[in-house]
Amino acid sequence: MATRITRTGRTAPSIPDFDPVLHQRVRLGIVSALAAGGRTTFNDLKAVLDLTDGNLSVHARKLEEAGYVACHKFFDGRTPRTEYSLTDAGRRALERYLDQMEALLGQVRGDG
Amino acid sequence: MRDRPALRRAAPPAPSDQAAQAHLRFIRETMARTAAFTAVPGWGGVAMGATALAAAALAHQQATVVGWMRVWTAEALVGFAVGAFFTVAKARRHRAPLLSGQGRKFLLGLLPALLAAVALTVAVYGYDVGATDEYFARQNPAATASLRLLPGLWLLLYGAGVAAAGMFSVRLVPMMGSAFLLMGALALLAPAAWGDAFMAAGFGGLQIAFGLLIARQHGG
Numbered sequence: 001m002a003t004r005i006t007r008t009g010r011t012a013p014s015i016p017d018f019d020p021v022l023h024q025r026v027r028l029g030i031v032s033a034l035a036a037g038g039r040t041t042f043n044d045l046k047a048v049l050d051l052t053d054g055n056l057s058v059h060a061r062k063l064e065e066a067g068y069v070a071c072h073k074f075f076d077g078r079t080p081r082t083e084y085s086l087t088d089a090g091r092r093a094l095e096r097y098l099d100q101m102e103a104l105l106g107q108v109r110g111d112g
Numbered sequence: 113m114r115d116r117p118a119l120r121r122a123a124p125p126a127p128s129d130q131a132a133q134a135h136l137r138f139i140r141e142t143m144a145r146t147a148a149f150t151a152v153p154g155w156g157g158v159a160m161g162a163t164a165l166a167a168a169a170l171a172h173q174q175a176t177v178v179g180w181m182r183v184w185t186a187e188a189l190v191g192f193a194v195g196a197f198f199t200v201a202k203a204r205r206h207r208a209p210l211l212s213g214q215g216r217k218f219l220l221g222l223l224p225a226l227l228a229a230v231a232l233t234v235a236v237y238g239y240d241v242g243a244t245d246e247y248f249a250r251q252n253p254a255a256t257a258s259l260r261l262l263p264g265l266w267l268l269l270y271g272a273g274v275a276a277a278g279m280f281s282v283r284l285v286p287m288m289g290s291a292f293l294l295m296g297a298l299a300l301l302a303p304a305a306w307g308d309a310f311m312a313a314g315f316g317g318l319q320i321a322f323g324l325l326i327a328r329q330h331g332g
Contacts, residue, residue, distance in 0.1 A: 028135070029142050036143035038203070044282075044330055048146050076328070098139070101132045108129035 021066045022097045026051065026059045031068060031094050034086035039072070042082040060084060068093055152218075152281050155332055156198025157323025160191045161316045168312035177259065181237065184262075184311070191315070202332050218277045225273025229266055236261050261300070263307035267314045268296030282330055288322040 022028055029049045034040055037048075046056050063069035068090030072083045086094075167187035174180040271292025278285030292314055299310035 025138070028139065032139045032142040033146040037146035039205070040146065041330060044146075047282075048142065098136070101136055104132045105129055105136075108132075 018100060019093055019097055021062060021068065022093055024059070026055065027063055028097075030056070030059060030063060030084070031086060031090055034069065034084055035091060035094055039083050039085040042084070045084060063090065066090075066093075152285055152326055152330065153195070153198035153202045153332065154323045154325070154327025154330060156195050156202070157319045157326060159194045159198060159323075161319030161321075161323060163187060163190050163194060164315035164319060165312055165317075168308045168316060171311070172308040177237075180259065184266075187315075205332065218281060221277030221279065222273040225269045225276065229269040232265055232269070233262060236265070259307055260304040263311050264296050264298075264300030266296070267292050267299055267310065270315070271296055282326065284322055284326050284329070288318060291318050291322070 022031060026049065030045060033045055033048050037044070040048075042053075042056065045051070045060075046053065049056070051059075060069060060071065064071055066089075068087055070085050070087050072085065074081055074083075164187060167183055167190075171180050171183040171187075174183060271289045271294075273289070274292060275286045275289025278287075278289050295310060295314040295318065299307065299314075302310065
């Protein structure tokens with residue numbers, strides 16, 4: 001991360017390279033939920049994050065494409081079920097994102 | 113204060129400190145909400161219900177209050193152990209942390225009612241015991257305060273605990289708590305001889321029915 005000098009001469013917090021996949025509220029919510037809840041059903045994720053089916057599907061697909069989330073589809077009797085889990089890459093990405101956020105806050109507070 | 117990250121496909125702007133705080137708060141709250149949401153073990157409820165049905169059958173055969181109390185005390189311990197085992201197993205299977213913030217809230221919401229149940233059990237049971245450990249109503253156990261009050265009290269207090277703790281969990285959990293409250297109220301109004309039937313219907317039937325629903329809808 002680099003330090004910037006503003007026009008007023010004050011040192012501004014440096015800009016971390018936020019992961020564009022995670023730096024979005026819905027996707028961040030999905031990854032956070034899976035980090036805490038482990039393997040979680042589609043319906044539970046939808047309820048926890050207050051999302052529509054389509055919204056959750058679209059963002060979960062993007063996380064899948066990034067390799068952050070694994071999708072598990074199976075049949076429970078005749079009922080199709082979908083569950084998601086966080087991959088190791090997803091967990092590392094979330095940790096990196098949290099570190100960047102905390103570093104940013106630390107700089108603003110002057111202890112970084 | 114902007115608490116939403118901007119919708120940009122690439123090179124997202126760095127958030128301000130307030131936005132960063134909002135991000136972290138959002139992550140914390142989401143994690144806490146999810147952990148409690150998925151922690152309730154449905155199959156554990158089914159197993160607890162099955163042991164309660166067996167206990168009800170066994171308790172109903174007891175001729176004395178002592179034997180009856182022993183059966184239900186043992187069942188309470190077995191039920192607690194079964195519930196704990198399935199909670200841990202579900203958390204491990206889902207690779208979820210066992211006791212996060214909201215998970216603790218669930219436990220802490222349940223505990224006061226359970227402790228109240230223990231205290232009231234001791235108090236009510238004490239009315240049946242004399243100074244020399246003789247039972248006042250040994251010849252007529254159906255008439256004792258224990259048998260008359262305890263099934264209703266246990267169902268009511270368990271229901272109160274589950275309803276309170278369930279505020280942090282899936283909707284089915286507070287619903288189960290309310291069903292236990294109703295069952296407990298009915299048990300207190302019903303004849304004492306029906307106590308074991310109410311215990312079987314509540315700790316057995318309700319627990320199994322809601323356990324199956326939770327297991328099917330919420331991943332085990």
